[in-house]
Amino acid sequence: MGSTVCRTVVEQPDMELVAAVDPKMAGIDFFQVTGVRARGIEVVGDISVLPILGVDVIVDFTNAQAARENLRFFAENKIRCVVGTTGFVAKDIDSFTHLFRENKVGAIIASNFSIGAVLMMKLSEISAAFFDSAEIVEMHHERKVDAPSGTAISTAKAMATTRKRLGRPFIDDPTKKETIKGARGAESESNVHIHSLRTVGAVAHQEVIFGGVGQSLTIRHDSYDRSSFMPGVVMALREVFSLQSLALGIDWILERELDVLFGGDRDGEF
Numbered sequence: 001m002g003s004t005v006c007r008t009v010v011e012q013p014d015m016e017l018v019a020a021v022d023p024k025m026a027g028i029d030f031f032q033v034t035g036v037r038a039r040g041i042e043v044v045g046d047i048s049v050l051p052i053l054g055v056d057v058i059v060d061f062t063n064a065q066a067a068r069e070n071l072r073f074f075a076e077n078k079i080r081c082v083v084g085t086t087g088f089v090a091k092d093i094d095s096f097t098h099l100f101r102e103n104k105v106g107a108i109i110a111s112n113f114s115i116g117a118v119l120m121m122k123l124s125e126i127s128a129a130f131f132d133s134a135e136i137v138e139m140h141h142e143r144k145v146d147a148p149s150g151t152a153i154s155t156a157k158a159m160a161t162t163r164k165r166l167g168r169p170f171i172d173d174p175t176k177k178e179t180i181k182g183a184r185g186a187e188s189e190s191n192v193h194i195h196s197l198r199t200v201g202a203v204a205h206q207e208v209i210f211g212g213v214g215q216s217l218t219i220r221h222d223s224y225d226r227s228s229f230m231p232g233v234v235m236a237l238r239e240v241f242s243l244q245s246l247a248l249g250i251d252w253i254l255e256r257e258l259d260v261l262f263g264g265d266r267d268g269e270f
């Protein structure tokens with residue numbers, strides 16, 4: 001993701017790539033590390049040089065452990081953050097929220113930056129009101145280090161919020177009997193079960209399957225390529241300058257896009 005973000009930023013007329021960070025690749029030629037042609041960009045091994053380089057905003061696609069330290073450093077050094085890293089737990093998000101609010105620094109953490117996945121999550125949140133049974137199946141490449149995916153966790157949370165508002169969890173299997181442990185997947189709030197598949201050849205895919213009497217509704221999203229995440233990253237990079245605290249997700253940015261598309265006159269539609 002780091003290389004894909006570098007390529008995307010270099011292509012934006014209103015953005016300037018300042019540096020790339022990789023602790024194990026410091027000092028190696030930027031093109032060799034990323035495959036991106038850009039003049040004068042260094043691969044640095046340590047985030048501590050970024051304030052000296054005058055960085056306005058960083059993009060973090062690392063891992064949860066690294067990001068915990070990185071985000072604290074960036075908030076304390078007043079550097080805005082756009083974060084795609086997943087694997088955080090609720091306590092992490094609470095602590096980031098506090099950190100960015102205290103330091104009055106804009107940040108966006110989104111478990112998925114692809115527009116289709118954001119819509120999948122929103123449609124699932126709405127559909128949860130109309131179906132009493134639901135399962136999430138996500139499939140990713142075999143090198144993914146966290147399970148379930150951040151997207152699956154965010155989707156389950158949004159669906160659970162809908163069910164909590166109704167005061168009714170999804171219907172669960174009454175026996176809860178598994179011949180082989182784990183057959184019913186991971187159980188999250190409001191009885192949303194998540195099934196994680198890891199397979200060679202996959203990029204990022206998710207289905208949310210709702211069941212009702214005599215029917216089912218499947219909402220599916222597929223990222224076939226890492227480029228799918230880039231329009232959302234670019235939107236977040238522009239919008240983060242309007243923030244002074246942490247925002248979760250990018251659905252609020254898409255809401256604004258709708259206003260722009262429909263001239264601010266949506267008349268309650270969508």
Ligand SMILES: NC(=O)C1=CN([C@@H]2O[C@H](COP(=O)(O)OP(=O)(O)OC[C@H]3O[C@@H](n4cnc5c(N)ncnc54)[C@H](OP(=O)(O)O)[C@@H]3O)[C@@H](O)[C@H]2O)C=CC1
Binds near residue numbers: 061067083114150
């Ligand atoms: N929100 C979204 O839309 C998306 C989110 N993701 C998430 O982004 C994260 C990264 O995914 P992906 O690129 O596939 O994973 P990779 O493992 O390919 O890349 C992570 C990179 O971060 C580097 N790294 C580790 N620690 C640090 C550090 N302290 N500072 C800087 N770099 C560091 C790693 O280096 P090394 O290997 O040397 O340790 C590695 O090169 C994952 O959490 C994934 O779930 C992915 C795609 C989309």
Ligand SMILES: O=C(O)C1=N[C@H](C(=O)O)C[C@H](O)C1
Binds near residue numbers: 150151152
């Ligand atoms: O690791 C990945 O590849 C992805 N991670 C994110 C997640 O955990 O949801 C987003 C997308 O699914 C790709």
